[in-house]
Structure formats: C-alpha cells, structure tokens
Amino acid sequence: MAPAPEHAGTLSDTGMSSAFHIAHRWDLEWQDDIDVLTLGEGVQVKVLYEDKANEHVDMLIRFPAGYVEPRHNHASSHSVLVLEGIQIAEGEPLHPGDYLFADGSRPHGPFEYPEGCVVFASFRGASAQHRYEGSPAGDI
Numbered sequence: 833m834a835p836a837p838e839h840a841g842t843l844s845d846t847g848m849s850s851a852f853h854i855a856h857r858w859d860l861e862w863q864d865d866i867d868v869l870t871l872g873e874g875v876q877v878k879v880l881y882e883d884k885a886n887e888h889v890d891m892l893i894r895f896p897a898g899y900v901e902p903r904h905n906h907a908s909s910h911s912v913l914v915l916e917g918i919q920i921a922e923g924e925p926l927h928p929g930d931y932l933f934a935d936g937s938r939p940h941g942p943f944e945y946p947e948g949c950v951v952f953a954s955f956r957g958a959s960a961q962h963r964y965e966g967s968p969a970g971d972i
Contacts, residue, residue, distance in 0.1 A: 855880040862894060870961045874899060890954045895919075897948035902965070903941040905972055908957025910934055917949035939972050 855878075862876040869877065874896035881890040887908065892915070895901070912919075912932050919926045921943050926932065934940045936957055953960075965972070 853881050857892065860892075865893075868960060869893070871901060887957050888955070889960055890952070891960075893951050893953055895945040895949045895951075897945065899945045899948075901941055901943040901945075903939055903972070905939045906936040906955075906957070906961055907959040908936045908955040910936065910953050910955045910960070913952045915950045915952055917945065917947045919949050919951060920944040920946070 857878065857880075860878040860880070862878055865871050865875040865877050868879065868891070869875065876894045878892040879889060880892065882888070895917075910933070912934075914926045914928050914930050916928060919930075921932055922941065
C-alpha cells in the first residue's frame with residue numbers, strides 16, 4: 833500500500849517538498865507577511881508548498897483593501913491567479929480567474945487592491961522577497 837499523502841501544516845522547514853503534496857486552504861492559518869514576501873502592512877500569506885532545493889514556493893496571498901504593492905522586482909519569476917477581489921496590475925484590472933506572469937528580473941507594478949484581494953502565486957527562483965525602495969529585502 834502506498835504511503836498517505838503529505839499534508840501541509842505550518843510554515844516550517846519540515847520537508848514540505850515531496851513528490852505528492854496536498855494542502856487544504858481552510859486548514860492553514862494566515863501568517864502576517866514579515867519575511868516571505870517582505871510586503872508587510874497587513875499582507876498575509878498561507879504557504880501551500882515549498883521546495884527550497886528546487887527554488888519553488890506556492891502560496892495564497894491576502895492583500896487588505898486599499899493596499900498598493902509598490903513597483904518591485906525579486907530573484908524569482910512568478911505566476912499569479914486572482915481568486916477573490918480585484919487586482920489592478922499596472923493599470924489593468926484583473927478579476928477572479930484572471931492570470932498574470934512576471935519575470936522577477938524586470939521591475940513590475942504597482943499593483944493595487946481597492947477592495948482587498950486573495951491570489952494564488954507560484955514563485956520559481958532564489959527568493960520571493962520583494963525588493964523596492966525601503967524594502968527590508970533591499971531596493972530594486
């Protein structure tokens with residue numbers, strides 16, 4: 833008999849990376865974003881999957897109403913799928929089901945969240961931390 837699938841629990845280095853992984857959104861607690869994305873100011877994350885060896889992290893990100901994500905870059909590319917609310921990406925409104933891709937080597941943004949928003953984001957690269965003027969992760 834095959835082993836039971838690995839289920840996500842908390843943000844930790846306990847070996848989330850596996851060949852098969854399940855995370856139930858409602859079973860995970862929102863974490864204040866202090867060092868995952870370095871956005872702060874009410875942004876929260878739920879890390880669904882992380883494989884540090886392969887530089888891959890999948891997460892849910894919750895942006896509070898009125899939040900503006902500054903123009904930034906990071907040491908990873910990412911795909912984003914809007915799940916709830918509206919994300920305005922460089923002036924283009926994105927609604928639930930809409931998708932964007934950004935290569936982290938090219939500065940992008942700002943992103944606005946007039947109503948608040950929840951997105952699924954998949955980062956591929958050395959770090960999901962956002963670099964912008966005044967960021968704890970460094971400037972662009």
